[in-house]
Amino acid sequence: MRIDASAIDVRVRTQGISGDERGLATIFVKTVAWMRMAKPTVELTISAGVVAMKPQPSPGDVEITFDKDGKGGWTAALADITDCPFSAPLTPVVERLLPIYQAGGGIGPEADAVPYVFLPVQEGWLQIAVPGPLPDGQGAVANNDETPDSAMSGRIFVSHEGSNRGVVIDDASAIELKIDWSFAGKPTPSLIQLRAGTPKGQLLGMVYVSESSPNAREALRRLAEGQLRPAICLYGLAPSPPILASGDIRLEP
Structure with missing residues (x-):
């Protein structure tokens, strides 16, 4: 009825x-x-x-x-959630990591950018290079x-x-x-x-980034000791690079 x-x-x-x-x-x-x-x-x-x-x-x-x-x-x-492209803008992440990496010795005090970030995965860490900005006219294009x-x-x-x-x-x-x-x-x-x-x-708590700086003794602390912070993940939008991008979210225990 x-x-x-x-x-x-x-x-x-x-x-x-x-x-x-x-x-x-x-x-x-x-x-x-x-x-x-x-x-x-x-x-x-x-x-x-x-x-x-x-x-x-x-x-x-x-x-x-x-x-x-x-x-x-x-x-x-x-x-x-399947076949749902989502992205994690890295600009706020690398801006936050810059003083942490400088203080921890991961980069020199004169550096003005973080070259890579570390993501925890099932069996350790994933190191990802931070892409530079694209040339003018090659950024994200809005859906018209x-x-x-x-x-x-x-x-x-x-x-x-x-x-x-x-x-x-x-x-x-x-x-x-x-x-x-x-x-x-x-x-x-x-x-x-x-x-x-x-x-x-937004997707919350799906992607985390280490906030520990690599140094001369070790690339990163052990996973259990690392400080983590969630990255903002957006779906249904077209953010500007640099970004991480993926397509499926599997909510396993």
């Missing part, structure tokens, strides 16, 4: 990795439908955006499942294609299963919300699934 979309107001309130990081988004509802599932559950489907969501997830979609945690709250879980109207305003900010990994959604061309309502006693939502199509935002 369909419901008049103008009759409802949908807002999503979320919490990020820390208690101070909160999100609030208004969903611009286009259609609302409900279907009775196994008693006593009803599934409410809310769709937003001018681009219709496909029945199955498409590459680049961000999917979040909100489930009751047994304590009266909710736990958010992110699905793997007409962008569909946004399906939301505000920000959706969640932590993956209460960890230090999470996602921020600042924009999406389409959003689908599926809410399972239980009518056993007082009507209450029991499961919420959110899928965002063509989203834009």
